[in-house]
Amino acid sequence: METLDPSDNQLVERTQAGDARAFDELVVRFSPRLYGLIYNMTASHEDTNDLLQEVFAKAYRSIRGFQGKSSFYTWMHTIAVNMTINFLKKRNRRKTMSLDDVDNGILNDPDFIAATSNGDPSHSANLGELQKKLNESMLKLSHEHRAVVTMFDIQGMPHAEIAKILKISEGTVRSRLFYAHKQLQTHLQEFIKQ
Amino acid sequence: MDNNDISKLLRLKRYEQPPAEYFENFLAEFQLRQRAEVIHRPFFQIAWDRLCRFLAPPSMPRLAMAGSFAVAVIATGSVLTWSDSETEGLTPSMPTIAQQAPAPSSPSQATKSAPAVQYVLPAEVVTYASRRSF
Known part of the structure; x- marks a missing residue:
């Protein structure tokens, strides 16, 4: 976590140089993890989708300012958490999570069985x-x-x-x-x- | 029930993920949204972005770029203003015609007291003949 993943770093540098495809690769790489983070905070798939789009849009706009002082992973998570907390403060209402999207893999999880x-x-x-x-x-x-x-x-x-x-x-x-x-x-x- | 039990229960939430197709579509949706943003962006923003990309090193933040641009404009302006005032001080101020020759109160006085004002006309031969030659 402390050191930059070289591949992430290279993709960031290419994006900073104007290569939009490099950023697409970063989106593919980070979206599942950031989805989990935002979803477990918002409790709504719809809000998560919108927020995740905004998070990547903001990251793309600000990526020129990323100087590698922290890892790109940390930087992306910071943007996602801050934007989600701001969103929740504005929303200020509670939603129930959808249970339809629960992965079936949970049935085989030892913790779940226990x-x-x-x-x-x-x-x-x-x-x-x-x-x-x-x-x-x-x-x-x-x-x-x-x-x-x-x-x-x-x-x-x-x-x-x-x-x-x-x-x-x-x-x-x-x-x-x-x-x-x-x-x-x-x-x-x-x-x-x- | 202790912390371990709570942690185990919370770990179950890792499985709350959308289907795999979602992430494939997500990128396409993101690209569409990005393109739509570019189309709807005002011209000056696009021009500014290109200028930043052209002039600034990749790691330079936009705010810093804007700040240095503003400083450069102010510095240029102040240098120009300073050089104008400098040249004003160095060159002798030329008196105007009005200062040189006060307006005469009467035509006779004008012929007597007014200094001879010389006008230099362009030394060009006045002719009505056409310059065109065929």
Whole structure:
């Protein structure tokens, strides 16, 4: 994460020199990951699509100012997080996530199997209910806490990287995570007890 | 229920991804949007972009480019203004005709006191003959 991926760097340089195809390659490379980030913060596929378009448009307009002080990965994530938080502040309303788009791969995930069936059929929960509870709990977090949880727990980013993206200290990242987990624990407690 | 359980549950959300075709279409949609933006952009913005691309090194931010352009314009303007004032100070100021010769109050006074004003006319032969020769 710390050092620039040479390929990304080359693509950035080519884009800065006016090669639009190089930027297309960056879009292909970064869109799935940024989609996950924005989607887990907005809880709407439609908003995610629009925001992702705007994020790449902004990145393309500003790429001449990118000097490589941080990695391109960090730079893109910073743009995406800031734009999403601004969007959420403006939107200021909550939406429920669509459950239709959940990938079927989740059914084979060991964590999912462990969480949904403990040998007791009455203890098992269906996919829809689990997702619903998770989404509800996530939406109760503040935008800033949701951003930290999304990057750390869902995207698996280290504390240091999150701190760079959000321009806060690692201690603040850890405290936000702690607080967010506490809140999620409270919300999910009932579901787990069932 | 501890942090580990929460983390495990949250990891499940990684699977909430759109189908693979979405990302293929996404690039096409992005390119269309970019082209539409270019078409609807005002001419001066396109011209400015091209100027930036031509003059500035790739890593130079646009704001810095605009700032240096503004500084260059101000510097040029101040140099020009300064050089004008400098030349005004160095060259002797020529008195105007009005200062040299005050307007006479009467025609007789004018013939007596007014200095002889000499007008230099172009030394060109006045002729009505056509210059064209066939």
